Amino acid sequence: MFKTFMNRYGTPLTTGFFIVSGVTGVALFFHWGPTAFHPIHEWLSMVLLAPFILHLVKNWTSLVNYARRKTLYVPLIIAFAACIPFFFQAPSGHAGNRQTAFMALPVLEHAPLTQLAPLVHMDADGLVHRLQSQGYTVGSGDQTLEDIAKASGHPVNDAVVAALQNPHGGGPGHGGHHPHQE
Structure with missing residues (x-):
């Protein structure tokens, strides 16, 4: 059999x-x-x-x-030798790597908007408005992106992107309510 x-x-x-x-x-x-x-x-x-x-x-x-x-033997040696350069790559110049970003994601998902807002150069009200303008149901700045995503019927990863990315282009921040520092 x-x-x-x-x-x-x-x-x-x-x-x-x-x-x-x-x-x-x-x-x-x-x-x-x-x-x-x-x-x-x-x-x-x-x-x-x-x-x-x-x-x-x-x-x-x-x-x-x-x-x-x-x-x-020759095909096996070629296959394994092809792996070697990847162990000796020079740093790419990027801050961190993909693994670091994946490790940071749970922190972003579980932090209240009041703590995330400074990351995008906004106050909590500005971040609430940003998410609401993209169709998310947000009650207050004390909610987490995970809670907001569940309430809105969206994947939490999409909520993270919506919070961190300016919907009008230009990267994080650059719109909405900015905290004033004097």
């Missing part, structure tokens, strides 16, 4: 998940597609390992023959 399953589904499953991984990988590389592509790519690439292992088991004799003829 296991052999029948591997013969029937090993290669098709590998092909299907590889196509998903390839398409989402290309989309991520060129910054195309929805934000869902990132978790799709990561998780389904992990799932791809199962059919890949089935494919290896199914084709084990061929793999051993590649090793005996020494035609397996």
Whole structure:
């Protein structure tokens, strides 16, 4: 039964998940597609390992023959050598990296607007107005973006973007109510 399953589904499953991984990988590389592509790519690439292992088991004799003829080693060396430059990249000049941004996201989601407003050079009322003008239901500056997103029926990530990005362009702040410092 296991052999029948591997013969029937090993290669098709590998092909299907590889196509998903390839398409989402290309989309991520060129910054195309929805934000869902990132978790799709990561998780389904992990799932791809199962059919890949089935494919290896199914084709084990061929793999051993590649090793005996020494035609397996050069492609493996090339694949692993292609990874090396990524460990020695110079800093990109960006402040932080993507992982840092992902670590900051929960802080932004759970902070009340009164604490977030200074990040976008506004007071809480200005930030409330900014979110309301983009269709969010906001009762007060004491609410968190997570609460506002739930009440408005929007994903919390969209609420974070709406709070931090000026809806009229120009980056954070640059509009709305500014606290006066004298």
